[in-house]
Amino acid sequence: MEHVNMYIDGQWIGSVSGKTTSIINPANGCIVAEAACGTASDVHHAVAAAQRAFAPDSAWRRLTADERAELMDKTADLIEAHADELATAETNSMGRVWKETRYDDVYAASGAFRECASMVHELQGATSADNPGMISMTIREPLGVCAVISPWNYSMGTTAAGMAPALAAGNTVVVKPSSLTPITTAMMIGFMEEAGFPAGSVNLVLGPGDEVGTALAEDTDVAKITFTGGTATGLDIVGHSSTSVKRFSMELGGKSPFIIFDDADLDVAVDRLMFGVFLSQGQVCVAGTRLLVQRGVYGRVMDMLQERIAHIRIGMPMDEQTEYGPMVSKRQMERVLNYIRIGREEGARVLVGGHRITEGAFKDGYFIEPTVFVDCREDMRIVREEIFGPVLTVQTFADETEAIRLANATRYGLAGGVFTSDMGRALRVCRGVDSGIMWANTYMDDTGGLPVSPHRQSGVTVDGGLDGLKEYTVLKQINLKLTPEKTGWFGNDLSDD
Structure with a gap:
């Protein structure tokens, strides 16, 4: 029987507890795999690895934007090359019919990586020379460690849609898929390892939301949480995140x-x-x-x-x-x-x-x-x-x-x-x-590339396009004085003494 492990700091490992959970095929009630069942300790290990990988001198941070894009395009290639086995694994654990998974969810995942790879050079700031002798500018910098908590439906597409913009912007990630459907997320992480993502830049923690998800929310080294799921769970995550100031991208419930x-x-x-x-x-x-x-x-x-x-x-x-x-x-x-x-x-x-x-x-x-x-x-x-x-x-x-x-x-x-x-x-x-x-005059049909933002209790995020990618960055203002000069404000010129 297949066993699904976690991926932390470039290593495939089990939980520190040694516990596992069964993955059930909903079409017949049979067990299709056993997955590691993580704990808060595993979460802290993964976040620490992601934090180290985010250090300024790390292998991940030394990559250029083009090199990050190349890794993402290689990942998309590998996802598409393994489309049949991904679709089979997802169908057997989630129950979504094979042709939907094969021709929708798989390509939603590879498409997320390709789209974000194509926009890595679009994360630009602005400049101003309105003040004589001063050049002012803004730049966009990555946030840090981003947690991606993904649902059991469309798990490949939504997981990739959380990881891809975070990584394109230069962040590191810790991913927690649903306990019902972790197999294909682990497979995608394996493709990212094969593509050459440095150790610690991408981490996978498995386990129940009430422990693993809560630990991610409470960890003060997590800069942002991307979550797709029910409104009640989203509110719970926000509550547990009050230990630090975090950013959120949340797509929650709907009744369309x-x-x-x-x-x-x-x-x-x-x-x-x-x-x-x-x-x-x-x-x-x-x-x-x-x-x-x-x-x-x-x-x-x-x-x-x-x-x-x-x-x-x-x-x-x-x-x-x-x-x-x-x-x-x-x-x-x-x-x-x-x-x-x-x-x-x-x-x-x-x-x-x-x-x-x-x-x-x-x-x-x-x-x-x-x-x-x-x-x-x-x-x-x-x-x-x-x-x-x-x-x-x-x-x-x-x-x-x-x-x-x-x-x-x-x-x-x-x-x-x-x-x-x-x-x-x-x-x-x-x-x-x-x-x-x-x-x-249509439904669930679009041309892609445009951002979308849920209203009311359906979430708080901008998803897709350049606007969505910017959500994984923070603006920094830099002011350069071309010729240093004193202010004279406090009369500190002592030449008359």
Whole structure:
């Protein structure tokens, strides 16, 4: 059986406790690997290694920007060269269907390294010569040790998206992946070692969030924490970080609205809705889990949605024909089933789904039917709270004003989508909905390279592009006096004595 170790100061090691944790395949409940289970002591060891690697005379700090970029491009090459085995390992530990992992998550990871490598020379400051005899400038410097705490969904892409800008800016990193899905993160760290990253510049600590994550938050040598996950956990990390002044990049929870007007192309809208809510079994931070549909087309949209859901190919995630697989864990499955129970108790009606799938090959896995609730109200928990599963709630609206009001009836502000043939309306709704990213007549579709920033309780960060890279630096102002001269302020010229 595969054993996953930690990587600290250039060495693959177990935990000081000697403990391990089992990695479970959610499609069948079988153990696929054992991983080291780290402690606070392991965290401090890793942070100390990263701190040493950040010293001004270290091998890492002596690298030029071009040399850092070369290491990152080599890492991207290795990730892509091992795409099949990465996808297999991720699918067997997370349950995300193989073709999603192979053609999405893998290339999100390599793409993060390539994008940041291409921008290493863009971290520039400014100069001013407005003061005669003085040249003033700003420069951007790395922060120091950056902790990257990544989630179990899209673990390759989100881990790389945290590491790549930190390293491109010249920081060192300590990575803590989810205890459910550490295998591919360890594989990527192995590729970084092969590419030639100096010892201590990249470190991997495994273990539970309540110990390893907390220790990272409390460590005063950690300059920044990048975290992707639930809002409650994000707040907990901030609380534990009060031992020192840290910077944060946090993408947290979401409850994104998916708005369909009566003039929309309904075939496209329903197709994108299916993708937006059931991709990866709804375990996506920007999933469009709140459908808001104009009353005039409500019946047609519901008929189309039921027909499409009936044809979803549910199956084992390693089957390339499978479109929909299991939840990541038994715990997550039980959480989603509990929300489905709550929805029924609150008076919402199940239009489709609502049960665990246990027939045949699914009996030992963590499968839940794609589920749609209708007759929903904005005060219901299933409408207000992030479920992070294949559960869609449906509400109706009369006009544009009501659609925007319902879309904003949430504490979150991560994403949203609007479908209409009126481009003026599309822009008004995009401007009116309080979220970090909006799509019009598409969903989960962009050109890349532009930054995004979550609103409200969905996080605090700028992610992507040059603006996102700058978040891993600190500005320094330098003032150079060309000809030294006294101030004369305190009469310190003693020539008359």
